[in-house]
Amino acid sequence: EEEHAGEIDWQSTAEEKERMLRAMLEARDVGCAEKDEKIISFVMTRRHLGWREKAALLTSFLVLVAEQQEPRDADFVPERDSQLSDAAIDAAMDVDGELSATPPDILAQLARSPGSSGGGPSQRSPGGLGVSPLGAADSVASPPAAAASATHGYGMRGRPAVKAQAGAAAQQVARDVARSLVGGQREEATALLEARVRGEGATISRSYAAKQAKAVANEMFATAGGLTNAAEVFGKVLKLPEIRILVDLSNWLDESTSLDERLVANVVSLIAARFQTRGTRHASDQNALEAILVALVDEKLAQDRLITAVAELLGVQWHAVKRAIERRAKIMSEEIEQKDGIWTQHPRSTRCDKYELPGFYEFQHDETFFRFVSSRSTPLREHIGLREYKIHWAREVPNEKRDVIDIYLHDPRAEKYRKMDREKNGGHLPQRTILSNHICFCLVLPTYDQCADPLYTQLRANLPAWHALRSSWHKEANVCDESCACKKDWFLRSTKSEGDLHECLLCEPKDEPELRVEGDSGAPPRLYAPCCTRGECAQPGCLAARLTLWRACKTEHAESGALVRYRKYAKMPRTRGDGTEYFEVEFVYVEESPKAMTQTMLSAVETYLEHRRAHLYAVKQRELCIEKLKRAGPLAQLAASLGKTEAEAIDALRSCEHPKHLELTDHDIIIFTDFAARVKYENASSSTCDHPNIGTICIAVVLHSPADRHVTKDMTESERQPTGLEDSAVSDPSKAAQTVTLGKRKQMVVVEKTLQCDVFAGYSEESGNARYDQTFQRDIVAFYKLGHFVHATAATSRGVPVPIGKDAASAKQSDYDTERLKREEAKSAAKKKEAEAKAAAASSASGSAEPKELRGRQRHQELALHRGRHDAARHARVRLLVPLAATRLLLPRHAVPARRLHGRADGAHGASAGAAGGGPRAGDELLRRHPARHAARVQGRARRRDLGRRAAVAIARRRPDPDRQGEVHRGRRRGRVRRAHHRHELGVRRG
Numbered sequence: 001e002e003e004h005a006g007e008i009d010w011q012s013t014a015e016e017k018e019r020m021l022r023a024m025l026e027a028r029d030v031g032c033a034e035k036d037e038k039i040i041s042f043v044m045t046r047r048h049l050g051w052r053e054k055a056a057l058l059t060s061f062l063v064l065v066a067e068q069q070e071p072r073d074a075d076f077v078p079e080r081d082s083q084l085s086d087a088a089i090d091a092a093m094d095v096d097g098e099l100s101a102t103p104p105d106i107l108a109q110l111a112r113s114p115g116s117s118g119g120g121p122s123q124r125s126p127g128g129l130g131v132s133p134l135g136a137a138d139s140v141a142s143p144p145a146a147a148a149s150a151t152h153g154y155g156m157r158g159r160p161a162v163k164a165q166a167g168a169a170a171q172q173v174a175r176d177v178a179r180s181l182v183g184g185q186r187e188e189a190t191a192l193l194e195a196r197v198r199g200e201g202a203t204i205s206r207s208y209a210a211k212q213a214k215a216v217a218n219e220m221f222a223t224a225g226g227l228t229n230a231a232e233v234f235g236k237v238l239k240l241p242e243i244r245i246l247v248d249l250s251n252w253l254d255e256s257t258s259l260d261e262r263l264v265a266n267v268v269s270l271i272a273a274r275f276q277t278r279g280t281r282h283a284s285d286q287n288a289l290e291a292i293l294v295a296l297v298d299e300k301l302a303q304d305r306l307i308t309a310v311a312e313l314l315g316v317q318w319h320a321v322k323r324a325i326e327r328r329a330k331i332m333s334e335e336i337e338q339k340d341g342i343w344t345q346h347p348r349s350t351r352c353d354k355y356e357l358p359g360f361y362e363f364q365h366d367e368t369f370f371r372f373v374s375s376r377s378t379p380l381r382e383h384i385g386l387r388e389y390k391i392h393w394a395r396e397v398p399n400e401k402r403d404v405i406d407i408y409l410h411d412p413r414a415e416k417y418r419k420m421d422r423e424k425n426g427g428h429l430p431q432r433t434i435l436s437n438h439i440c441f442c443l444v445l446p447t448y449d450q451c452a453d454p455l456y457t458q459l460r461a462n463l464p465a466w467h468a469l470r471s472s473w474h475k476e477a478n479v480c481d482e483s484c485a486c487k488k489d490w491f492l493r494s495t496k497s498e499g500d501l502h503e504c505l506l507c508e509p510k511d512e513p514e515l516r517v518e519g520d521s522g523a524p525p526r527l528y529a530p531c532c533t534r535g536e537c538a539q540p541g542c543l544a545a546r547l548t549l550w551r552a553c554k555t556e557h558a559e560s561g562a563l564v565r566y567r568k569y570a571k572m573p574r575t576r577g578d579g580t581e582y583f584e585v586e587f588v589y590v591e592e593s594p595k596a597m598t599q600t601m602l603s604a605v606e607t608y609l610e611h612r613r614a615h616l617y618a619v620k621q622r623e624l625c626i627e628k629l630k631r632a633g634p635l636a637q638l639a640a641s642l643g644k645t646e647a648e649a650i651d652a653l654r655s656c657e658h659p660k661h662l663e664l665t666d667h668d669i670i671i672f673t674d675f676a677a678r679v680k681y682e683n684a685s686s687s688t689c690d691h692p693n694i695g696t697i698c699i700a701v702v703l704h705s706p707a708d709r710h711v712t713k714d715m716t717e718s719e720r721q722p723t724g725l726e727d728s729a730v731s732d733p734s735k736a737a738q739t740v741t742l743g744k745r746k747q748m749v750v751v752e753k754t755l756q757c758d759v760f761a762g763y764s765e766e767s768g769n770a771r772y773d774q775t776f777q778r779d780i781v782a783f784y785k786l787g788h789f790v791h792a793t794a795a796t797s798r799g800v801p802v803p804i805g806k807d808a809a810s811a812k813q814s815d816y817d818t819e820r821l822k823r824e825e826a827k828s829a830a831k832k833k834e835a836e837a838k839a840a841a842a843s844s845a846s847g848s849a850e851p852k853e854l855r856g857r858q859r860h861q862e863l864a865l866h867r868g869r870h871d872a873a874r875h876a877r878v879r880l881l882v883p884l885a886a887t888r889l890l891l892p893r894h895a896v897p898a899r900r901l902h903g904r905a906d907g908a909h910g911a912s913a914g915a916a917g918g919g920p921r922a923g924d925e926l927l928r929r930h931p932a933r934h935a936a937r938v939q940g941r942a943r944r945r946d947l948g949r950r951a952a953v954a955i956a957r958r959r960p961d962p963d964r965q966g967e968v969h970r971g972r973r974r975g976r977v978r979r980a981h982h983r984h985e986l987g988v989r990r991g
Contacts, residue, residue, distance in 0.1 A: 008052075010050070010051035010052040010054075010055050011051040013051070013055045014044070014051050014054040014055040014058060017055055017058035017059055017062065018040060018044060018058055020062060021040065021058055021061055021062050021065065022040070024062065024065050024066070025065065039061070040058075040061075041710075043057050043058060043061075045709075047705070047756075170196065170200075171242050173192065173193075173196045174241070174242035174245040174246065175241055175242050176192060177189045177192050177193050177245050178241030178242065178244060178245050179241070180192065193245070193249070197249070220233055220234065220237075264313075267292060267296065267314065268313065268314055268315060270292075271289070271292070271314055271315055271316060272315055275288070275289045275316075276315065289316070289320070290320075290323070290324060290327070293314070293316065293320060293321060293323075293324035294324045294327050294328050294331070296310075296314070296324075297310065297321065297324050297325050297328055298325070298328055298332075299325060299328060299329040299332065301321075301325055302325055302329075307321045307322055307325070334347065334348045335347045335348060335349060355421075355424075355425050355430045355434055355438075356421075356424040356425060357421050357424070357425075357430070357435075357438055358420055358421070358424065358724065359416070359417035359418060359419070359420030359421040359424075360408060360417060360421055360435065360438060361438070361440065361724060361725075362417060362420075362724075362725060362727075362728055363408055363414055363417040364395075364404065364439065364440045364442075364443060365392075365395070365440070365442075365725050365728050365737060366417075366728065367729070367730070367731055368413060369407055369411075369413070369414070370395040370396060370397060370404075370443060371395060371396060371499060372393050372394065372395055372396075372731075372732065372735055373393075373394040373395065373396050373444065376393070376394045377623075379391050379392060379393045379394070379735070380392050380393070380394055380441060380442050382441045384739075387741065387742040387743075388721075388739070388740065388741045388742070389739075389740055390441075390723070390737070390738070390739050390740075391737065391738040391739075391740060392440065392441065392442035392737050392738075393442065393735040393737075394442055394443075394444045395442050395443055395444070396443075396444060396445075396497075396499065397443050397444070397445060398496060398497035398499070398500075399445075399463065399464045399497060400445065400464075401436070401439060401443065401445070402436075404439055404443060405432050405435045405436060405439075408435065409429075409432075409435075442737075454569045454585075454587075455569075455603070455604040455607040455608060455611075456604075456607070456608050456611050456612075457587070458567065458568060458569060458587070458600075458601075458604050459601065459604040459605060459608045460498070461567050461587075462566045462567055462601060462604075463495060463497075463498065463501075465566055466495055466566070466597070466601055467495040467496055469564060469594070469597075470492060470495060470556065471492060473555055473556060473594065474486055474492065474555055477555065477558075478555050479554050479555055479558060480553060480554050480555050484552070484553055484554070484555075485546070485549035485550065485552070485553060486553050486555060486556075490504040490546070491504075491549075491550070491553075501605065501608075501609075502528065502609070502612075504546070505542070505543050505546050505547070505605070505609065506528050506532045506533065506542060506543055506609065507528070507529065507532050507537060507539055507541065507542050509526040509527055509528050509529075510526065510527065510528075510529055511523070511524045511525070511526055512524060512525045512526070512527050512620070515527075515617075515620040515621065515624055517623050517624055517627045518627055518631075523732060525616075525620050527613060527616055527617060527620075528609075528613050530610075530613065533609045533610040533612070533613040534610055535547070535606065543606070543609065547602065547605075547606070550602065551602065556594065556595070556598045557595050557598060557599075558594070558595065559593070559595065560593055560594055560595070561593075562593070562594070563591040563592060563593060564591070564592065564593070564594055564597050565589055565590070565591050566589070566590065566592075566597055567587055567588065567589055567590070568587070568588065568589075568590045568592075568600060569585055569586070569587055570585070570586065570588055570590060571583040571584070571585055572584055572585075572586050572588060622672065625664075625670055626670065626703060626755070628664050629664050629668060629670055629703060629704075629706055629755060630706050630753045630754070630755060631706075631753065632663075632664040632665050632666050632668065632706055633665060633666070634665065634666050635649065635650070635665040635666060635667040638653075638660070638663065638665055642660070650667070666705070666706050666707075668704075669702055669703065669704040669781075669784060670702070670703040670704070671700055671701070671702050671777055671780060672700070672701045673698060673699065673700045673701075673773055673776065673777065674698070674699055675696050675697070675698050675699075675764070675767040675768055675773075676696075676697050676698070676699040677696070677697055678694055678695070678696055678697075678767070679694070679695055679696070679697055679763070680692045680693070680694055681693045681694070681695060681763075695763050695764055695765050695766075696763075696764045696765070696766060696767040697761050697762070697763060697764075698761070698762040698763075698764050698772065698773060698776055699759065699760070699761055700759070700760040700761075700762065700776060700777065700780055701757065701758075701759055702757070702758045702759075702760065702780060702784075703755045703756070703757055704755065704756055704758070704784070705755065705756045706753055706754070706755055707753070707754070708751045708752065708753055708754075709751070709752065709753075709754045710749050710750070710751060711749070711750055711751070711752045711754065712747050712748070712749055713747065713748050713749070713750050714745075714746075714747060715746040715747060715748045716742050716743060716744070716745045716746050716747075717742075717743040717744075717746070718740045718741065718742050718743065719740070719741045719742075719743070720738060720739065720740060720741075721739040721740070721741055722739065723737045723738060723739045725737045760776075760780055762776045762792075775791050778790070778791070779791050779792055783802070786807075786808060786811075787803070787808070788802060788803040788804060788805060788808065788811040789802060789803070789804045790804070790805070790806060792804050792814075793814065793816065794814040794816040794817050794820075795814070795817075796817060801813045801814065801817035801818075801821070
């Protein structure tokens with residue numbers, strides 16, 4: 001095999017193995033499971049696997065499936081073979097197309113662990129791809145039989161012994177569940193049912209279930225012998241306890257169950273679990289229960305027998321249902337518009353101050369005021385109900401959203417829309433707040449991809465203020481005559497918005513059919529000509545001529561002592577940490593004369609118009625390149641057409657003089673780069689007042705590898721609803737507003753030509769560095785060609801270091817990545833060790849510890865006993881001041897530690913030491929001379945010990961909860977301790 005490996009077509013071999021595997025899985029009783037399909041698709045779509053590895057994985061999968069085929073069961077004796085195919089069975093069982101939908105996943109609905117079909121053990125799939133859903137086969141295909149007298153061939157008297165035993169066990173479980181439900185043990189029945197369902201594993205396919213159902217039906221009719229008899233048999237079958245459980249289980253697991261029945265069952269279970277109480281119900285629970293009942297009933301249930309039936313069904317009181325019906329009737333009566341004399345009752349859901357603004361709605365979709373955004377390729381969507389939404393294409397406002405209201409209220413062109421709204425609202429127009437709440441979602445701010453060009457940003461930031469200043473200059477201090485350009489309409493209107501700036505200073509845009517993407521609907525892109533935006537057009541209404549007229553206006557270029565404030569890029573002096581000065585360009589506020597501001601803004605206008613045209617052209621060119629790469633042919637085909645090898649064709653296509661250098665192949669990649677955002681480099685450890693370094697992330701998006709792939713398409717049927725804008729004129733009919741109502745959701749997997757997308761992030765010290773950008777792109781090309789980078793300092797892909805070097809021999813892992821991995825391994829090892837220590841401590845504590853309450857009670861008793869003994873010892877030390885003979889008679893020896901007595905410096909030290917040491921004891925002398933007194937002494941000691949223990953136990957029993965450490969409880973505890981000690985002292989004295 002190794003010798004002939006180069007001659008084998010591994011792609012064809014892998015595809016053949018895939019077909020064999022699918023055929024083998026389909027031949028099984030359960031068919032090809034969804035997880036098997038996922039595993040096969042996973043193997044065939046991995047890019048990092050070669051065709052040889054894919055063929056090996058599929059071969060191992062084939063072996064696994066073949067090993068799981070069980071031998072023929074000796075007890076399995078088929079009566080006859082099936083006479084119809086699976087398709088015919090599905091057609092017979094699936095009259096209304098129910099089986100065509102995807103079956104519900106019982107594993108996901110019951111949240112149980114995956115298992116094998118029929119309760120068999122789960123198996124590992126090849127290549128570590130996960131747990132195989134294939135289990136032991138339920139049955140083995142039977143050979144054809146001679147008997148064919150019956151109408152259909154589904155019935156089988158014999159069956160596998162394993163399946164028969166499993167079925168008998170399941171039947172017994174169903175009977176036990178029914179018996180528990182009859183006995184009122186709902187929780188035990190539910191637990192038993194869920195445990196059985198989880199233990200059985202995945203279900204059989206729906207087509208196989210249909211085949212078995214047909215066999216059961218044939219057996220029932222054959223046994224009954226008639227239609228009436230079959231009806232009687234079926235009625236008795238439905239009354240069996242295990243069949244009733246099966247009906248409930250089928251409704252629980254099957255998504256086709258009536259939604260009304262499921263909702264009612266959920267409400268009943270919630271009321272039984274949450275709102276059943278013997279005492280007073282909380283106010284929040286009572287309100288929730290009343291809301292549920294009001295939502296369930298209607299005014300037609302006002303009869304007493306219906307109220308009784310509802311109360312028994314829901315498990316609530318009769319009067320609660322009655323109040324809910326009355327409340328529902330009142331609510332529904334308030335939603336009816338009716339007249340009573342001169343008064344009109346409006347529905348409560350309609351506000352009395354509600355405005356109807358059809359004119360304002362049409363005004364916002366008039367292209368005279370708001371044009372479509374040319375940079376957006378997809379419309380906006382607003383959901384207005386369940387599976388219902390509006391589709392509007394985005395329109396640009398002049399500068400801000402408040403400008404929409406200003407134009408509506410003050411523009412003479414909007415008078416017809418204001419008239420429509422006055423007629424609907426009694427001659428009144430709403431205030432600005434209500435108008436702002438009715439602004440359509442399709443109106444967006446003029447944003448052009450967040451361009452950070454200085455002059456471009458300067459124009460956008462100052463355009464509203466500049467327009468207001470120009471209007472005031474020409475209104476208050478106009479020094480121009482009638483021949484000046486400021487008397488014309490375009491002059492003042494040009495700075496109203498960015499759209500007006502293009503319209504007033506440039507020629508009409510032209511169609512660009514070469515930038516039209518194949519498959520797009522509507523008109524081709526319209527862009528301004530480069531000669532117009534660069535000021536090279538000689539037309540009198542274009543940029544060069546109108547800027548000349550603008551600079552000739554005396555009003556805007558007059559010398560004035562007044563200053564205006566606006567934002568401008570300027571060099572600002574700054575001081576470094578070492579005291580040296582430097583200049584940095586910043587966007588700051590400045591105060592200059594009107595003439596200086598006009599000159600600055602006119603320079604920004606010239607730069608902005610050309611920048612904007614180049615930007616839009618680049619956007620369309622990017623879309624065109626992506627579509628060309630999708631439809632690109634293989635490199636071998638292009639090389640064959642040129643009569644060269646692939647390597648020679650690649651070298652030839654690199655030259656811009658080659659006629660085919662613009663033709664894309666499947667070996668080409670498209671790279672888009674941009675310095676996206678600034679980032680702080682946080683160190684693992686830093687010193688005090690240490691500021692992290694700041695850099696910029698350069699993002700590169702790479703598109704490559706065009707191929708046919710499976711794509712999920714939405715095939716849901718939709719219905720168009722009226723929008724209220726049918727009379728509005730639209731320049732592009734494809735962008736007309738729509739209101740869509742969706743039907744039942746349907747999806748279809750289709751094969752489409754798609755690209756793969758990779759994203760690279762490079763960390764740079766500064767933004768906009770062209771040298772860094774070009775080096776970054778060269779490293780990306782080297783990564784796809786050679787598998788390693790060349791110029792990077794460190795690189796990782798999904799946490800795995802990428803080699804870096806000039807060639808494959810010298811490429812290796814960077815030192816930074818090596819140290820980083822070592823630190824991460826050390827941290828993970830430390831965390832794992834700490835977790836193991838905590839787990840060991842918790843297990844030892846849980847294994848040896850007793851319940852918390854018992855441990856706390858014992859601890860308090862021991863503490864109280866220790867305190868009682870310590871107090872007794874303290875009293876005994878005080879009594880040592882009396883004569884030694886009395887001390888020996890009154891003190892119990894266990895209460896006075898010997899080391900405490902030895903520490904005394906008074907005269908009792910020697911006597912106590914002698915009593916505690918090895919000398920003659922006073923008790924022995926007392927026993928020899930007075931036996932009766934010695935017996936009384938021993939009894940007194942025992943009685944005093946018993947009193948001390950009782951006092952300690954009493955203290956422990958009266959001690960409060962240790963968690964409640966309030967001042968009152970501590971004071972009460974101290975009082976009880978003092979009283980117990982006092983009783984103990986009295987007992988000692990009496991003894």
